[in-house]
Amino acid sequence: MRAEIINLVDEMKQSIGLLRRHLDWDNAQKKLAELNARSEDPALWNDPQVAQDVMRKRQDLESRINLVRRLEQTIEDNTGLIELGEAEGDQAIVKEAEKALTGLKDEVAKYEIETLLSGEADQNEAFLQVNAGAGGTESQDWASMLLRMYVRWGEQHDYKVDILDEHSGEEAGIKSATIQVKGHNAYGWLKTESGVHRLVRISPYDSNARRHTSFASIWVYPVLDDSIDIQVNESECRIDTYRASGAGGQHVNTTDSAVRITHIPTGIVVACQSERSQHKNRATAWKMLKARLYELELQKQQEKIDAANAKKTDIGWGHQIRSYVLQPYQLVKDLRTGKTSTNPTAVLGGDLDEFMAASLAQRVHGGGPSQVDDID
Structure with missing residues (x-):
């Protein structure tokens, strides 16, 4: 041999x-x-x-x-x-x-x-929220591209993906959306995707074909099971109901079945309009809120660990983690690990495993973010 x-x-x-x-x-x-x-x-x-x-x-x-x-x-x-x-x-x-x-x-x-997925909630299902950044149609189109990327990633891994809430942009794309990814280890795999994702391309919406930079944020938090108990004081929450709407502003329901819950102490807002029943949407929204509060606690714990280890980081929650360049060259680069791909089409089609694996390994094995140059 x-x-x-x-x-x-x-x-x-x-x-x-x-x-x-x-x-x-x-x-x-x-x-x-x-x-x-x-x-x-x-x-x-x-x-x-x-x-x-x-x-x-x-x-x-x-x-x-x-x-x-x-x-x-x-x-x-x-x-x-x-x-x-x-x-x-x-x-x-x-x-x-x-x-x-x-x-x-x-x-x-x-x-x-x-085997790195050994956190308390890593085996759980996941909520993933996409929000367009400033920039109107450009960022809203980018947000819809990211949403499609994660839906395809989920489908490629035999996960069931449900869209719980979606708000369309005025001209194209989406302002925000929340999906639930159902399957074993969904949260463990997706948890390092939270952060700001940047797109550089020649805009299809610019008649002068200029290069544009767009931003959108991803937030991932676990679907909680009975083993994790999160207490929420309902008196600290504001609950609003409204009519669910689909693409183009068309009503998908003629009653106020959609539910939005605002947690006043933290400012966290969750919404669900996937069901025609207000009762079911309310139950799902409460689950989403508890999951967000749990993820907030995980974030605080991670920040304490980072501080204790004196890790130098400017890639934090809500900070840029990855750039996707389509023009003038093609490159996807993770700014935490230095992982790159010269095939953005495949990445945007859901080919994310290598990026996720690198981020998981870095988080578990320690060490700060790679000192890599940003992408112009």
Whole structure:
């Protein structure tokens, strides 16, 4: 077996070893057996909410255990094929098996990154809010491009994406929108996307074809489950109802079903108009508010950690984190990690994993933002 392939196999086995340790392999299998036993008990369904929680945990744990087994089996099968091919002098078998192992490398690396998702809410679903910056139509169009980027990212990862609230721009794009990304680890993956995103391009709305710079902000916060309790004093909130509207200002409902909640002490505003029922929109808006307040606490904790570690940072909450240049050249650059891509079309089409992985690794392993030059 070639030295290059031997080293590759060794690296992947080390990564899978990290996955096993993160999963706490022996205890994970015991826990799965317990969850299987509970799921087979008919009395479990006397409380549907508890039953759904048990089934969700069982499915999640089973999928992670099966993942490790599949990766190990794939490595074992293909190393065996290489040895067989070499013994029989069949280079076609050897090349096919080496190709399979090389292709497996990226998959193993992805799941190794997921071991970094160990925060309290990392496994939860996520709310993602997009807001256009100053600049009218330009920024509103950019906000709609970002919204589409995250929707496509979610769909590529088999997440379900629901639009909870959307306010269209006067001419094009959106002023703001909030989506819910449903699926395991959605918040863990998306949490480092919060911040200001900058676009540089030749404006399609400028008859003189001048270069414009547009800004839009992203805010990500977790959908909270029953394990995280956030208390909100309703007397500190203002609740407004209004008619939901869609693109072009067309009413999607003839009653005041949309709900907006303002948390007066913090100034946080959330809104939901995805349902025709005001009751359902109100319930979702309360969940969004609690999630925002929880994320605010996480932010304060992170700021304390950064201060304690004396980290030098000018990439904070609400500050620029990434630039997307479409003209005069093509480049996407993350200003925290230095990660770049020369294919903005792919990135804006949802190809964000490498940027997210780099940000997650930096946050977990420490160290301040990379000292990289900004993009003109």
